[in-house]
Amino acid sequence: MNSPLLPGRVVSAHGRHYLVEMADGSERHCYPRGKKAGAAAVGDQVLIQPQGRDEGSIEAVCERRNLLYRSDEQRTKQFAANVDQLLIVVAVRPTFSDDLLGRALAGAWSADIAPLVVLNKIDVAEALQAARERLAVVRTLDVPVFEVSALDAASARQTLLPHLAGKTSLLLGQSGMGKSTLLNVLVPGAQAPTREHSQALDMGRHTTTSTRLYHLPEGGDLIDSPGFQAFGLQHLSAKEIExxxxxxxxxxxxxxxxxxxxxxxxxxxxxxxxxQGRISPARHALYARIVRENEQGQHRY
Structure with a gap:
């Protein structure tokens, strides 16, 4: 006779293999079984059938409050569920992409998720004002913008942790923005790999390769996801884009x-x-690009 199904939460995803945290804090390596299980995402509440000491099968994914996707040139992929807010990391240097930032904001709002922006590397004084000016449009949209230097760990924690407590936040950022360094500051012991950005190319290199949920010492959860150089929205309908x-x-x-x-x-x-100047031309141009890409089925930016 099978043992009763147990509730758990997906804390890491590697293809169709998942790490599920159980109610007692233990973790089980699980895989989905049957159509009811479907594809799970980090943050999902699931029901599992225990197998052995530390394995199990995902028998069902519980109803979600929301589900975030992103697309690249090959496919659309779900990667986080039941998120309260999206923490988008940009940096003074290397140069962040206004287009990618705008797409991440649109993805958050389309799923009714509150976005927050973190401007990292404010210690790079000579480029700070230019970065602030580029974020002026974001501020007019009532998106909170927090300025930090991940190298000043105490100050970064003091600035950000009060806004993360008691919530599940998805940490998202273009490669090279210092996202992994910031994660290590907020979650001591995360030991996320970091790598200097390529100054010659003015862009970062991917260091995070899978999505993982971490518990914040002061309460709340932080989901770290791989850095991106593209953030597609092909899964959105016209109304969702709007x-x-x-x-x-x-x-x-x-x-x-x-x-x-x-x-x-x-x-x-x-x-x-x-x-009349009441809507940003750059924002409307981004909207038009996303609509046309979705109409034409394009996956390139």
């Missing part, structure tokens, strides 16, 4: 057509606000 640009919302009721795409339609409230 939701990823919340500054459009006050102007949509003024649109003449109920199915307005806010691109070239006559009587569009969003385009009117754009013309």
């Amino acid at each position: 939701r990823g640009f919340p500054e459009f919302a006050p102007h949509i009721p003024a649109c003449r057509f109920y199915n307005c795409m806010h691109l070239h339609e006559p009587g569009c409230g969003v385009l009117a606000a754009l013309a």
Whole structure:
């Protein structure tokens, strides 16, 4: 007779192999079994059938509050579930991508997840003001922007930990932004590998290769994910893309057509606000790119 199913939480994912944390704090190496289990993601609550001392099969994935995906040139992949907030790490140097930051924000808002931005490496004084100016549009969207240097561990913890306590936060960042260094500051003992960015190419190299959930000593959880150089949104519907640009919302009721795409339609409230300077041209241009990419099935940026 099989033993009863036990609840657990996925804390690490490697393909279709998962590490599941049980209620007593122990961990089991698990794999999904049957259609009900489906594909799990880090942060999922699951029911497992224990097997042996430290293994098990995932029999079901419990209902999720949300699920985050991202796409690359080959596929769309789910990678985190039941997230309260998205912690997007950018840096003074190397140069961060406004396009990737905008896509990450859109992905968060489309899933009703609150985004926060961390500007890292503020000790690079000569480039700090330029980075701040590039984040001005983000600040106008009421997104909190926290300035830290991961090299000043005590100050970084003091700045960030109060906003992470009691929540599940997904740590996301373009490669080279110092995300792994910041993780090591926030979660002593995480021992995430770090690597200097390539100054010649002005870009980072991937150091995190899988998604993993860590418990913060002061309470709350932090999910670390691989650094990215692309953040696709091919899984989003037209309405979900629209939701990823919340500054459009006050102007949509003024649109003449109920199915307005806010691109070239006559009587569009969003385009009117754009013309009046009430919506950022760069943000609207990003919206238009995402819509067209999804319509054409493109996976390149």
